[in-house]
């Protein structure tokens with residue numbers, strides 16, 4: 001049988017009035033969360049400072065008591081930051097550890113938890129954490145975007161084949177391919193900004209489930225903690241039951257991270273293909289590759305493979321959170337304590353992935369000859385040839401057919417598309433004029449792709465300017481960035 005101990009006395013003290021014995025040691029080990037939620041300490045302390053300031057503001061505690069609480073909390077935070085604070089798993093979680101430490105130093109600490117429950121406290125801590133995590137991750141993704149933009153600037157004039165079905169399709173400037181990645185990552189940042197906005201409502205005052213009978217000022221606490229709208233007006237949650245049960249913003253964050261994972265895994269996969277001997281378009285920096293323990297010639301794209309692999313973990317965390325919340329009765333249930341490990345892991349893993357992505361692009365070398373050889377096949381401009389016929393009044397379906405016949409003829413004759421004798425070409429369709437081979441002038445072909453979103457040189461230049469501007473903006477202006485992206 002599990003041993004019941006007196007050891008839990010301090011945890012017991014916070015809620016033990018109706019208990020005759022403390023929890024079993026096994027139960028303590030099973031239920032503690034301080035081993036992982038201690039990273040919420042700065043947010044927990046900020047929340048407690050705001051709450052005690054509010055209690056003083058409405059006259060529930062004195063200004064002297066508030067100041068003593070604040071000084072005590074500041075000292076505790078300094079100890080935590082210096083690694084000198086002693087965490088005790090017997091005190092269950094970060095909230096009780098800090099409150100107990102404060103109680104030992106400041107008599108007024110006994111009043112701190114007035115009109116507050118750990119349920120609205122943990123919701124507050126997590127919302128504050130999430131706002132920080134969104135900004136942190138977005139800044140790291142922006143750094144990766146800047147590294148990609150720098151690579152685009154360096155290799156702006158390189159042409160490569162664009163692929164569909166992993167078959168060479170049409171020529172594009174490398175910049176166009178890289179800008180596609182920037183779009184994906186920008187959407188991730190917009191999603192993070194939206195997640196932060198959803199988290200930006202203050203739970204304090206919701207209590208355990210049904211608020212409090214005491215005359216508190218929720219707006220005051222919200223204001224103090226920065227839960228404010230664009231005009232600086234406080235934002236407080238509107239239903240106490242929903243507030244302590246709601247974990248949507250966790251799921252949204254894990255979702256943003258999972259989708260970021262999908263994006264980086266696709267980027268990584270392109271790079272892995274491009275580094276293979278079969279493509280050889282790029283060489284990754286040595287610093288982000290490893291060798292083989294057996295085969296001396298090997299240089300493996302491990303950073304990219306791990307980026308691809310980590311995306312599985314990010315998806316798993318999202319799944320864990322969705323499953324955790326599913327079917328829970330209102331309101332708070334202890335199950336919800338399990339929300340933190342996957343959430344923290346998503347933040348940590350997505351953050352390091354963004355850093356590694358940036359590192360991988362810094363020092364990336366393009367193999368210009370290989371790219372030029374791959375893009376040289378005139379067949380990549382077969383669609384342009386159909387457009388040529390369309391410009392001469394041929395309906396597109398007929399033009400498509402007439403170009404297909406040219407491709408077949410080239411195969412039969414064993415020559416490149418543009419090397420078929422004109423006499424043969426004329427037999428295929430009378431709309432082919434003598435100048436038909438001008439279609440295969442790659443530079444001219446690229447210039448004709450002039451519309452917005454296309455890979456022509458004018459557009460590449462315009463997009464370069466746009467990205468330079470977008471990436472010099474702060475997170476706050478991301479909403480506008482999205483509007484512009486979608487335009």
Ligand code: ARG
Pocket residue numbers: 033037093118119122332334336337338
């Ligand atoms: N450690 C808990 C959690 O993370 C804090 C909230 C505890 N609330 C409670 N009613 N036991 O969920």
